[in-house]
Amino acid sequence: MDLLPKIKVFGMGGTIASKGTSNSQTAGYKVGLTIKDLIDAVPSLKEVAELDYLQVANVGSKLLNSSHLLRLYASITEAFKGGFKGVVVTHGTDTIEETSFFLDLTIKSDLPLVIVGAMRPSTANSADGLMNLYQAVKIATSESSKGRGPLVVLNDRIASGFWTTKVSGFALDTFRPGEQGFLGVFQNNQIEWYYPPIRPYGHQYFDISKINELPEVIILYAYQGLNAGLIYSAVELGAKGLVFAGFGAGHWTDEGNNAARDVWVKYGVPTVYSHRTVEGSVPVANATHFDGAIASGILNPQKARILLQLCINARYSVIEIKKSFSSVYGG
Numbered sequence: 001m002d003l004l005p006k007i008k009v010f011g012m013g014g015t016i017a018s019k020g021t022s023n024s025q026t027a028g029y030k031v032g033l034t035i036k037d038l039i040d041a042v043p044s045l046k047e048v049a050e051l052d053y054l055q056v057a058n059v060g061s062k063l064l065n066s067s068h069l070l071r072l073y074a075s076i077t078e079a080f081k082g083g084f085k086g087v088v089v090t091h092g093t094d095t096i097e098e099t100s101f102f103l104d105l106t107i108k109s110d111l112p113l114v115i116v117g118a119m120r121p122s123t124a125n126s127a128d129g130l131m132n133l134y135q136a137v138k139i140a141t142s143e144s145s146k147g148r149g150p151l152v153v154l155n156d157r158i159a160s161g162f163w164t165t166k167v168s169g170f171a172l173d174t175f176r177p178g179e180q181g182f183l184g185v186f187q188n189n190q191i192e193w194y195y196p197p198i199r200p201y202g203h204q205y206f207d208i209s210k211i212n213e214l215p216e217v218i219i220l221y222a223y224q225g226l227n228a229g230l231i232y233s234a235v236e237l238g239a240k241g242l243v244f245a246g247f248g249a250g251h252w253t254d255e256g257n258n259a260a261r262d263v264w265v266k267y268g269v270p271t272v273y274s275h276r277t278v279e280g281s282v283p284v285a286n287a288t289h290f291d292g293a294i295a296s297g298i299l300n301p302q303k304a305r306i307l308l309q310l311c312i313n314a315r316y317s318v319i320e321i322k323k324s325f326s327s328v329y330g331g
């Protein structure tokens with residue numbers, strides 16, 4: 001019998017590892033299962049891969065932070081160096097998009113890296129976690145999954161870890177394709193890709209092998225009458241960069257732009273102008289208020305924050321930061 005591929009599974013917590021008090025409960029549940037519990041609950045995984053596992057964290061993903069991301073980065077890097085043919089990460093869906101985007105920019109390997117979550121706790125009727133986990137492991141064992149960057153798998157869909165974003169707090173199909181579309185689907189135990197392996201515009205690599213923390217970057221959300229004092233408060237709290245979730249195509253108030261210019265001139269804190277709209281883009285033309293103003297392009301605020309953290313950590317000049325962001329809306 002052929003040897004099964006060695007796959008490493010990292011547990012981070014989330015709904016996939018959660019339990020409620022009734023089978024109709026789909027909110028207000030608590031994390032209560034380990035990664036071993038999840039693997040043991042899917043016996044057919046033994047026919048798919050030789051699994052090893054590590055519990056990196058076991059919390060709701062709202063509680064994850066840069067130190068968790070750095071620990072996960074180091075664990076995945078070690079697994080790939082250690083001969084594993086693929087990696088699966090079980091993770092809360094609330095912040096999967098930050099983790100998958102971060103890993104796309106920092107993990108230097110073409111081996112399959114699949115991130116999986118669930119929208120219903122393990123105790124719910126028709127819980128989705130175990131099928132999602134099975135599909136994630138199966139995708140991680142496939143040669144066809146190589147060279148595609150991190151993949152986010154839920155609800156029979158295979159999404160790009162670079163682009164995907166959560167659009168609903170309850171829907172099973174919360175990770176919708178948006179402008180970029182899904183990469184493939186999984187049905188009846190078969191993977192069906194829509195494209196050959198390719199990386200998106202804007203895929204770039206940051207070497208974080210020697211760092212133990214990421215710079216503080218704070219996101220501010222636009223609202224009518226927004227208080228420009230929040231910009232100064234963010235800098236006082238230690239922000240080395242700001243991201244604005246702006247109106248429409250990245251619009252911000254005049255008073256707010258003046259404050260952002262002020263903290264750039266006085267403290268060298270740059271601001272990425274992103275958008276609070278679910279889709280859309282911020283063109284360079286809407287981020288020319290001062291030298292330290294950067295257009296996020298397509299990137300939403302939570303992803304723009306990750307990219308700005310990595311640029312600041314790499315000591316990029318503002319010109320290099322602008323180039324890094326503009327490469328995302330390529331062509």
Ligand SMILES: N[C@@H](CC(=O)O)C(=O)O
Nearest residue numbers: 014015060061092093094
């Ligand atoms: N409801 C979220 C909770 C979390 O992100 O931890 C989930 O789907 O996993």
